[in-house]
Amino acid sequence: MPPPAVILVEPQLGENIGMVARAMANFGLAELRLVKPRDGWPNESARATASRADHVIDGAVVFETLQDAVADLVYVGATTARPRDNFKPVVGPVEAGRGLRARSRAGQKTGLLFGRERFGLFNEEIGLADEIVTFPVNAEFSSLNIAQAVLLMSYEWMKSGLEHETDTAFAGPDLTPADKRHIHGFLGHLEQALDTRGYFRPAEKKPKMLDNVRAVFTRPGFTEPEVKVLRGVLASLDYFSPKEPRGAGYPDRKRDADEAARRSGNGNDID
Numbered sequence: 257m258p259p260p261a262v263i264l265v266e267p268q269l270g271e272n273i274g275m276v277a278r279a280m281a282n283f284g285l286a287e288l289r290l291v292k293p294r295d296g297w298p299n300e301s302a303r304a305t306a307s308r309a310d311h312v313i314d315g316a317v318v319f320e321t322l323q324d325a326v327a328d329l330v331y332v333g334a335t336t337a338r339p340r341d342n343f344k345p346v347v348g349p350v351e352a353g354r355g356l357r358a359r360s361r362a363g364q365k366t367g368l369l370f371g372r373e374r375f376g377l378f379n380e381e382i383g384l385a386d387e388i389v390t391f392p393v394n395a396e397f398s399s400l401n402i403a404q405a406v407l408l409m410s411y412e413w414m415k416s417g418l419e420h421e422t423d424t425a426f427a428g429p430d431l432t433p434a435d436k437r438h439i440h441g442f443l444g445h446l447e448q449a450l451d452t453r454g455y456f457r458p459a460e461k462k463p464k465m466l467d468n469v470r471a472v473f474t475r476p477g478f479t480e481p482e483v484k485v486l487r488g489v490l491a492s493l494d495y496f497s498p499k500e501p502r503g504a505g506y507p508d509r510k511r512d513a514d515e516a517a518r519r520s521g522n523g524n525d526i527d
């Protein structure tokens with residue numbers, strides 16, 4: 257299944273070629289073809305900016321004409337940001353990536369054509385391609401750096417080969433939501449901890465306040481490991497809790513204590 261070749265027409269800066277090589281290597285492309293690079297080849301500036309994509313740099317082939325560069329290819333897509341006066345079909349990057357993958361699976365050799373840094377491709381060069389590939393960019397600022405354009409198409413090539421286009425290189429842990437037994441156990445623990453610290457004030461509002469607390473901790477769908485973390489936090493608070501519950505000095509608490517003491521006969525009030 258031959259991957260598409262990347263063809264750069266008269267690239268000017270070695271640094272740009274190096275960044276193109278790096279973008280290609282990121283997404284599994286390796287065949288780089290250069291048509292009359294301005295600063296000659298090989299180019300040490302290209303290797304320096306390729307960020308260890310040496311296999312792409314070492315395998316690059318130089319051609320004198322674009323016709324020679326595409327002679328052995330069955331399909332060529334020419335990238336451009338400007339509308340062209342010709343009869344070429346126009347596709348977006350997603351469709352182009354899928355088309356390249358289908359042709360590659362059929363054993364066909366394909367290529368993607370990228371123009372000069374300053375002004376892209378001439379119409380006669382686009383005339384050698386089978387399709388125009390263009391990106392949905394800002395119409396008021398449509399110029400892409402050549403390495404950016406190669407990166408976008410290399411990404412679409414890689415994505416088109418995934419079993420699911422939303423797949424990523426790695427995934428987060430597979431977390432199972434905690435069952436109600438763990439949630440209820442945590443809420444009971446939390447209620448006890450809040451009671452100890454005088455959270456429910458005044459006492460007659462406790463049912464409503466407790467409903468609000470339950471609503472907060474039942475909505476997100478915590479996993480069992482997350483519930484264990486929360487229980488660990490509460491256990492730590494229980495272990496280091498003060499002898500006298502926090503909130504005992506609040507006016508409503510002191511008033512309740514004085515009233516209890518008076519009724520038991522231990523207060524200072526005289527009946």
